Amino acid sequence: MLNDAQGVLIEAVGSPAALATFTARLRSEAPRAARVDEVRILEEGAAAESAPPFHIRQSTSGGSITTLISPDLAICDDCLRELFDPHDPRHGYPYINCTHCGPRYSIIESLPYDRPHTTMAPWPLCERCAEEYGDPANRRFHAQPVACARCGPGYHLLDAEGAPLEAQDAIVEAARRLSDGAIVAVKGIGGYHLTCDARNAASVAALRLRKMRKEKPFALMAADLDSARKALAVTPAEAEALQSPARPIVLLAKGPCDLPEALAPGNADLGLMLPYAPLHHLLFAAGAPDLLVMTSANRASEPIAYRDEEALRVLSGLADAFLVGERPIARRVDDSVAALLDGRLTLLRRARGFAPESVVDDPRFDAGPPILALGAGMKNAITLAVAGRAFVSQHLGDLDRVEARLAFEETVRDLCAMYGVDPGRAQVVADLHPDYGSSRFARALGGPVQQVQHHRAHVASVLAERRAWTTVVVGIAFDGAGLGDDGTVWGGEAFAGSLVGGLERVAHLRPAPLPGGDAAARRPEQAAVGFLSEQPADVLWHDLLTPGMVRRAGLLVETGVRTIQTTSVGRLFDTAAALLGFHRTMTFEGQAAMFLEALAHDDGTAATCEEGYPLPFAQGLWDHRPLLAELVADVRRGIEPRTCARRFHAGIANGVAHGAARLAEDRHAHVVVLSGGVWQNRWLHAATVAGLRSLGLEAWWNHKVPPGDGGVSLGQAALAAATRHEPEEMDHVPWHPL
Ligand SMILES: [Zn+2]
Ligand SMILES: [Zn+2]
Numbered sequence: 001m002l003n004d005a006q007g008v009l010i011e012a013v014g015s016p017a018a019l020a021t022f023t024a025r026l027r028s029e030a031p032r033a034a035r036v037d038e039v040r041i042l043e044e045g046a047a048a049e050s051a052p053p054f055h056i057r058q059s060t061s062g063g064s065i066t067t068l069i070s071p072d073l074a075i076c077d078d079c080l081r082e083l084f085d086p087h088d089p090r091h092g093y094p095y096i097n098c099t100h101c102g103p104r105y106s107i108i109e110s111l112p113y114d115r116p117h118t119t120m121a122p123w124p125l126c127e128r129c130a131e132e133y134g135d136p137a138n139r140r141f142h143a144q145p146v147a148c149a150r151c152g153p154g155y156h157l158l159d160a161e162g163a164p165l166e167a168q169d170a171i172v173e174a175a176r177r178l179s180d181g182a183i184v185a186v187k188g189i190g191g192y193h194l195t196c197d198a199r200n201a202a203s204v205a206a207l208r209l210r211k212m213r214k215e216k217p218f219a220l221m222a223a224d225l226d227s228a229r230k231a232l233a234v235t236p237a238e239a240e241a242l243q244s245p246a247r248p249i250v251l252l253a254k255g256p257c258d259l260p261e262a263l264a265p266g267n268a269d270l271g272l273m274l275p276y277a278p279l280h281h282l283l284f285a286a287g288a289p290d291l292l293v294m295t296s297a298n299r300a301s302e303p304i305a306y307r308d309e310e311a312l313r314v315l316s317g318l319a320d321a322f323l324v325g326e327r328p329i330a331r332r333v334d335d336s337v338a339a340l341l342d343g344r345l346t347l348l349r350r351a352r353g354f355a356p357e358s359v360v361d362d363p364r365f366d367a368g369p370p371i372l373a374l375g376a377g378m379k380n381a382i383t384l385a386v387a388g389r390a391f392v393s394q395h396l397g398d399l400d401r402v403e404a405r406l407a408f409e410e411t412v413r414d415l416c417a418m419y420g421v422d423p424g425r426a427q428v429v430a431d432l433h434p435d436y437g438s439s440r441f442a443r444a445l446g447g448p449v450q451q452v453q454h455h456r457a458h459v460a461s462v463l464a465e466r467r468a469w470t471t472v473v474v475g476i477a478f479d480g481a482g483l484g485d486d487g488t489v490w491g492g493e494a495f496a497g498s499l500v501g502g503l504e505r506v507a508h509l510r511p512a513p514l515p516g517g518d519a520a521a522r523r524p525e526q527a528a529v530g531f532l533s534e535q536p537a538d539v540l541w542h543d544l545l546t547p548g549m550v551r552r553a554g555l556l557v558e559t560g561v562r563t564i565q566t567t568s569v570g571r572l573f574d575t576a577a578a579l580l581g582f583h584r585t586m587t588f589e590g591q592a593a594m595f596l597e598a599l600a601h602d603d604g605t606a607a608t609c610e611e612g613y614p615l616p617f618a619q620g621l622w623d624h625r626p627l628l629a630e631l632v633a634d635v636r637r638g639i640e641p642r643t644c645a646r647r648f649h650a651g652i653a654n655g656v657a658h659g660a661a662r663l664a665e666d667r668h669a670h671v672v673v674l675s676g677g678v679w680q681n682r683w684l685h686a687a688t689v690a691g692l693r694s695l696g697l698e699a700w701w702n703h704k705v706p707p708g709d710g711g712v713s714l715g716q717a718a719l720a721a722a723t724r725h726e727p728e729e730m731d732h733v734p735w736h737p738l
Contacts, residue, residue, distance in 0.1 A: 246353025615655025
């Protein structure tokens with residue numbers, strides 16, 4: 001048997017029946033961490049007189065790399081049992097792992113995946129660990145990160161200044177401090193977390209203040225499913241997602257709960273995860289509060305800190321203590337975030353537990369040079385399509401931040417190196433927007449760059465997940481902003497066509513002026529002045545907004561100064577939020593839309609597209625004027641904000657469903673694709689899907705990559721792969737050097 005860069009090679013000897021059983025069991029009894037994509041029989045020969053002894057040959061490096069790098073997986077049940085078994089040699093050892101669980105992607109420095117190429121290289125195995133590592137019958141056979149308290153790394157506790165703290169047991173002491181209300185920086189699998197007691201309002205407030213994070217929701221970690229259920233309602237599907245080996249953060253409806261409002265102010269959901277590192281289990285067992293805030297350790301929207309020196313520097317003044325593990329982290333991997341949309345899991349942030357797995361295996365990704373798709377500007381993730389697989393990187397963040405840009409460049413190098421791709425020779429794909437950090441990087445590579453329009457990429461990401469290369473669909477891409485073919489800001493677009501045949505823009509939201517351009521994205525009232533300036537004179541809305549803003553933004557609209565045209569549904573949501581009282585500047589992207597969603601479903605009522613405001617569809621335009629006029633009228637009449645928010649959501653859902661049905665009829669399509677960040681709104685999503693189904697249409701949306709900009713690179717890669725098969729038909733996806 002040989003495990004090399006091209007996969008596993010097994011030489012098996014036995015009767016034909018035994019060999020057939022063996023081949024079948026390779027699939028059926030594969031361990032938890034294994035993914036058997038293909039079993040290929042290379043050679044069949046006559047059985048030898050006697051079977052040769054079982055042995056494993058040394059890995060060989062070289063050859064074209066097609067081995068899949070496993071994501072980091074949560075501790076398995078066997079290791080968990082040993083962790084708490086006083087007679088086990090790894091009792092209480094925070095780095096316990098086996099071949100079924102533990103870190104992978106976050107510790108790999110280079111391939112092939114052997115201990116000397118991981119961050120475990122500095123710790124030689126003790127005799128007992130070496131024996132288990134070398135024993136084919138052992139669960140730790142060739143588990144590269146294997147270690148024990150005798151030979152492996154450990155954890156220690158530092159004070160706020162980074163000086164070592166005297167403690168008999170660093171983990172017990174950290175747990176004690178958490179119970180006392182302290183904020184502790186904890187080194188995990190893909191980076192540091194800032195942790196405190198989630199039920200201690202003073203600690204949560206202190207964390208917000210120190211992190212300069214006013215309102216963006218904090219993620220939580222519950223000791224176990226029971227503790228999670230004590231805090232929030234968890235459906236069976238959500239429980240399954242919480243307990244999956246990837247252990248993502250799952251968005252759970254807040255409902256009426258007694259947790260501090262400051263955890264996620266004005267938000268309908270709370271993001272919660274279960275322990276995944278042995279360390280987390282040890283912390284809870286040592287008496288830490290059973291519900292902890294577990295937020296990525298960083299300042300503002302920088303990527304998660306993962307190097308010890310970096311963490312101590314960046315987090316000084318934020319944490320009261322540091323629980324530092326000695327095993328280095330090779331690369332930052334944030335927690336993944338998922339939500340159940342219509343009962344099915346959709347990733348909203350794809351990182352730990354998923355990256356860098358291939359999300360689509362398809363021969364179309366093997367028909368030319370590797371494709372390097374660099375994604376959008378915000379919430380960036382990249383895709384490398386090589387050897388028939390599309391690998392999507394972990395979430396890298398907003399590329400206008402220096403830290404995120406460094407992470408982006410590091411990841412391009414990293415992913416290309418792992419799969420033996422020279423970025424200069426790959427087919428490079430970027431967004432149409434020339435000023436995104438990813439687009440600049442694409443140009444700097446020096447070769448031709450294929451540009452893909454942002455919203456086409458959103459729709460394509462859904463089709464790519466399903467390998468639907470030729471299915472003709474209607475695609476609805478709703479988000480905040482993306483550069484359109486015509487140079488205006490798009491964000492409420494409908495396309496018709498297929499990946500192979502091209503996606504033609506067939507409808508959109510009626511354009512509105514956006515005073516202040518990009519700056520309006522942070523000020524809902526500013527967008528509102530733009531959209532409402534399209535209202536007839538007898539609709540009185542001016543006194544519902546702040547007078548100064550109405551005057552200043554109104555002047556921009558009138559004179560056309562710093563005013564652009566937009567079809568953004570994100571800004572339409574901002575307008576509604578402003579009319580319903582959201583008058584401040586947003587402190588994170590999508591905040592006003594979340595406010596509106598929270599207003600609509602604060603009591604957990606099911607979403608519906610009935611009794612909505614009118615959003616008529618004619619001649620390829622959705623007209624927002626009647627919708628907003630009715631909203632203004634309701635606000636004037638003193639109708640409850642919750643009812644207004646519901647009618648607004650229902651109106652959009654209903655208008656989209658009916659418009660999409662007309663477009664689908666024109667093209668003889670029966671599938672409607674929903675993508676773009678707006679579809680993270682669970683209320684809107686549910687109502688729209690219900691509306692489409694009632695009209696006899698099938699709805700598709702994202703599952704493996706986010707509907708937001710984290711999914712754009714997969715769509716770019718898919719459109720690039722489709723282009724080279726039918727180049728003559730892809731005239732709406734321009735191919736030219738920038
Ligand atoms: Zn294990
Ligand atoms: Zn050992």
